[in-house]
Amino acid sequence: MSEKNVFCYLMVAPALVITLILGIYPMIRSMVMSFRSYDLLNQDKNGWVGLDNYRQVMADDRFVQTINQTVVFTFVAIFFVVVIALFLAQVINAEFRGRAVLRTLIFTPWFVPPVVASAIWIWLLNANVSPINHFLLEAGVIERKIRFLTDSDTWGPFSIPMMSIIAVRVWNGLPIAIVFILAGLQSIPKSLYEAADMDGAGTFSKFFHVTLPLLRPVLLVLLALFFMNGFGHFEMNYVMTGGGPRNLTNVLAVWTYQEGFQFLRFDRAAAAGGIVLMMTSVVAVLYIWLQAKDVRK
């Protein structure tokens, strides 16, 4: 092994050790736990149970509903984040007076921790005191207060509380997406746009034939990160609604937490964690495959 390689391994070693201790080891322990009975209140009966925990959680209607919602939450939130970020990144990439102010405003949600953001939005969306409701009522747009976080009417998999939380997650996730896309936009050579102009391409044509293809590597990374983060998202759903009303805003991470820390069934919580791991693994494998494909090209 060359001296340079040794140096590289030494530099990577601390991060690797931390990842192994705080990431890989607990993950393996959790996976092992998902195949065992692990009831905190009855530890005498703890032992291997094979796939029983997985069968139990999959037989729970609330859990199946929670999986579906996790997928819907993740796809819808990511769709809106990416679409809006693509638009806003183009706007703040242009040069105009007041760009700095606009950038600051757009990046503001980044400075707000998700738990704090949730607390602020709980107040903004509380039916009784919501300034949004107050404004809409005063303007005559609505006659009855909207129950943003508590209305249990549904339209297919959608409900007002779910859409409210998605809106907050989009608001909170936008800045990071914009930073990624902005970096991607600034790496596209201007000469390509000049060439497209000379060929008579319009705004949309340039976007679809120059911008979007060249942003593909950035968007891939962004989507992979967002999907993995989305399947394991916890804070906002837990703080804002705790999964209610009627389990309509529950997601896998919240369900797992409740099962482990409220009902003291760490085995079933570990099985739910195993399912989250499988979902994120699919995304990770897909991402690696696409990356490898790009490299081969």
Place this chain on the structure above:
Amino acid sequence: MTPISRILCTTSLTAALTLGSAAQAEIEFWTMPYGDQIAWKDTIDGLLEGFTAETGIEVTHETVPWGNAFQTYLTIAQGGAAPDCADMYWLHSFSAIGGENYGPLPITEYADRLDLDSFYEGALTDVTYLDEIYGIPWRGDIRAILYRTDAAEEAGLSGPPTTWDETVAAAKAMHVADENGNVDRWGYAFGTSNVVSWLMPLYWQAGGEFMSEDGTTATIDNQAMRDALTFMHDMVHVHRVVDIDSFEKGYEMLPLFVDGQIALIGSAEQSWGKRLDAEYPDAEGTWAMAPSAAGPEDADSFSGAGYFGVLRGTEQVEECVSLLEYLSQNESILALSQGSGNVATKPAVMQSEFWSDRPWKQVVAVALEDAHTSQHAAPSWSAIATSEPGGIIFDLIYNTVVLQEDMDAEIATAQELMQGELDR
């Protein structure tokens, strides 16, 4: 031996002795914060300074935020880092989880040093598990009616309700809504943000008990449960005086009450009296407390509790018991209740001037006579009573009251599930 060697030897010996005695006389003590955090820290620091001055035992105090208190004690009961002694709760669950290795340590052999006879008998049930004593009950949480006197006056009421029927009448009289159904003032709210704690006093008031005394048999499939749930259901759907959103997470009663959007809270924490005094002085004269209204059987009030106890694994049991002994004195219990806003656990302290200088405090003292502990002698009670979707009692309330599912079927299901949990 040269003079220098002698000095070095003497110094080393003195240092070793000093370190040895210091190690023996140091304990780590954790509490959760109560009310104003700075005031709470001052209270604890003051008490601990007094204890150190009296005994020479140094105490390191650490505050565990309520947000992760449950996880912290769950970790301790699983063998995680633990202090020597601490402010604890859910004795039955954590004792069962920790077994004989971790978690709360029984200190029955030291009980005669703790003057346990001077505490309320009910409070002692919260420090007793399988006939063993685990510490001193230092705080109580008694619930009572909290109502807007201005709304009552406006509605022509002569006083707070004393029965369920009067509660319905008072709530309807104080409820204000416009023609579109937008409510300006809800006539009634059940209680704190813990939905399960709303049902408990109503069920007791209707004559029910959640389980047998030994904690082995679920006893919720009965007429008392039907009466309690019917009362809750009717307040929401028949009389329409309760905001159905209050069953969801994030619904804060107290700010709405102060803002005049809620007229009457049936089971309000007594510490809200202290908060109203401290945080909303402008609201003075617009609110009052009253003892819980009586149901078909009695007027039981929800009562929670916490205790100071010792943790397994400590080598400082003797020092910890000395601390508990010090904290169990009337002066200490009074200081703790003054600092935290929690009800004192000793009748002698509740008769002090501090607990009678405001009308709401006098009500709290009266409410204590009808206190019913919220703790039950079953390790799985904390899981059964979890106020989250999926919790047995929570789902029973939510399904029957909010979703209006068939009450008999829901109660039967809950009874079966609860028995399964007790058999865990």
